[in-house]
Amino acid sequence: MNPVYILTLSCPDRLGLVHAVSGFLMERGGNIEEAAQYNDQSTGLFFMRVQFACVKHSFNNLKTQMSEFGHPYEMLWKLHAQAQPMRTVILVSKEGHCLNDLLFRWKTGLLPLDIRAIISNHREFYQLAASYNVPFHHLPVTAATKTAVEAKQLEIIQNEEAELVVLARYMQILSNDLCKSLSGRAINIHHSFLPSFKGAKPYYQAHDRGVKLIGATAHYVTADLDEGPIIEQDVARVDHSKTVEDLTALGRDTESQVLARAVKWHSEHRVLINGHKTVIFR
CATH class of the missing domain: 3.30.70.260 (ACT domain)
Incomplete structure (x- = not known):
């Protein structure tokens, strides 16, 4: 060929x-x-x-x-x-729905990735990583160890020659230095329809406001928290009868789909950064 x-x-x-x-x-x-x-x-x-x-x-x-x-x-x-799959490292914390979805899509040939490592500040998903034969790095993070842990994370990313880093519900704020090192190649999934409901517990915020739509946003990571160029967004309709738990469950499905689309477009080289926005050739 x-x-x-x-x-x-x-x-x-x-x-x-x-x-x-x-x-x-x-x-x-x-x-x-x-x-x-x-x-x-x-x-x-x-x-x-x-x-x-x-x-x-x-x-x-x-x-x-x-x-x-x-x-x-x-x-x-x-x-x-085109034949070269994109070398990728995934960061995750305690919620594994996005990680599980990405691994399944990758293994079934739906994403042109070469997942080289999974890094987590918790141990929850080491068995999941092993089932896909992906190296798992457990790096607990505290205020005292954050700088050293980020140095180790960057070392792993560089050793794997990763072209893409995916924050698949990694619930730690990256330092400005790490954000700059990963500029243009780190994608985060935010569990709300940015710019609404930033910060902690967005589904609680959304439920408290009585929203009729909840959503998820995949964007590039920058030093400005949750302000990076947006790659993809989607929403799901809800009503007054939905509990916080209902919103959270529905939101997880939306997050997984949005992140998968963003990762696919990036790995197919369809996303070009245009200042604080993106141009996407689908």
């Missing part, structure tokens, strides 16, 4: 960008299989994702030529081999 690559890029908008990129690929024997682009008129930026097959040039050769091509256009670009 012909090697397939995914090119993502952003740059200042100008005439002829689609023609230039497609021409660059055609000259190198690239056969475009999928292409999408977006012009953000508010910022003057152009975004593009192209999936193409190419047998005439190696991955490294294409990267070298792309660097030369993109420089005059001030392009920020990345080239990925």
